[in-house]
Amino acid sequence: MDDIPLSPPYRLATPRLSLTAADPRDAPVVVEAVGKNLEQLRPWMPWAEQAPKLDDAVERLRRVRSDFDRSEDFSYHAWLGSKKQPEASEPGGRFVGATGLHSRAGEGGLEIGYWVDRELVGRGLATEMAMAMTQAGFLAFGVDRVEIHADPENEKSNAIPARLGFTREGTLRARIPFPGGYRDKVVWCLLRSEFAGTPSADLELAAFDALDRPLLLLR
Numbered sequence: 001m002d003d004i005p006l007s008p009p010y011r012l013a014t015p016r017l018s019l020t021a022a023d024p025r026d027a028p029v030v031v032e033a034v035g036k037n038l039e040q041l042r043p044w045m046p047w048a049e050q051a052p053k054l055d056d057a058v059e060r061l062r063r064v065r066s067d068f069d070r071s072e073d074f075s076y077h078a079w080l081g082s083k084k085q086p087e088a089s090e091p092g093g094r095f096v097g098a099t100g101l102h103s104r105a106g107e108g109g110l111e112i113g114y115w116v117d118r119e120l121v122g123r124g125l126a127t128e129m130a131m132a133m134t135q136a137g138f139l140a141f142g143v144d145r146v147e148i149h150a151d152p153e154n155e156k157s158n159a160i161p162a163r164l165g166f167t168r169e170g171t172l173r174a175r176i177p178f179p180g181g182y183r184d185k186v187v188w189c190l191l192r193s194e195f196a197g198t199p200s201a202d203l204e205l206a207a208f209d210a211l212d213r214p215l216l217l218l219r
């Protein structure tokens, strides 16, 4: 994308979470978590048919990270705690799930994705991730529009943009490629002009560049 800053946030800190640029070195933790969460992911995530193999996950995360480093698409891994990501084996390095700002929303926009470990759902952590992505989308990445797309049947996912003041713009038919056919998707959108006064604007958020230096979030 042309209008993405040279220094996107490689780390974001919310009151409860540390969001770090997806890294192939996270693969063992991600593989374990996806394997453990297949049942809750499979109905909604086309990639969650079966447990990923470690080497495939490393390759996928290498591509994902390469997209991040080239400022094309921004996937983050979420960890409990607001500190810099500790080693996964250290206490406090609890993997929560994944989120991101994806370029598939087209020019001027980024689309948020999210999933959370089933042991940690129901605590507002996905909402916190979505708030961080929304604020970063407008204040760090400078986009004009942040979107969330969800299957109409996915109540828990649709509840998040509804809670965050997004507008439900409509349902696109047969738009999510899925094993066995295409699924409909609901498109939720928040415009830059609507951002002030939403819960995402009020989120306490700190952003850091690739050298972990604080980044100014321009309001």
Ligand SMILES: CC(C)(COP(=O)(O)OP(=O)(O)OC[C@H]1O[C@@H](n2cnc3c(N)ncnc32)[C@H](O)[C@@H]1OP(=O)(O)O)[C@@H](O)C(=O)NCCC(=O)NCCS
Residues within 6 Å of the ligand: 040, 041, 044, 045, 114, 115, 116, 117, 120, 121, 122, 123, 124, 125, 126, 127, 128, 149, 150, 151, 154, 156, 157, 160
């Ligand atoms: C979609 C998904 C991320 C939602 O997770 P979640 O835990 O329900 O979402 P949140 O973290 O925002 O939590 C919301 C719940 O926590 C409660 N909550 C507690 N503290 C909260 C807080 N501080 N802020 C918001 N909600 C809070 C809410 O009341 C709500 O409870 P309810 O489900 O009983 O109504 C999760 O179900 C998931 O990973 N699903 C599989 C993957 C998926 O579908 N991804 C989306 C694809 S579009």
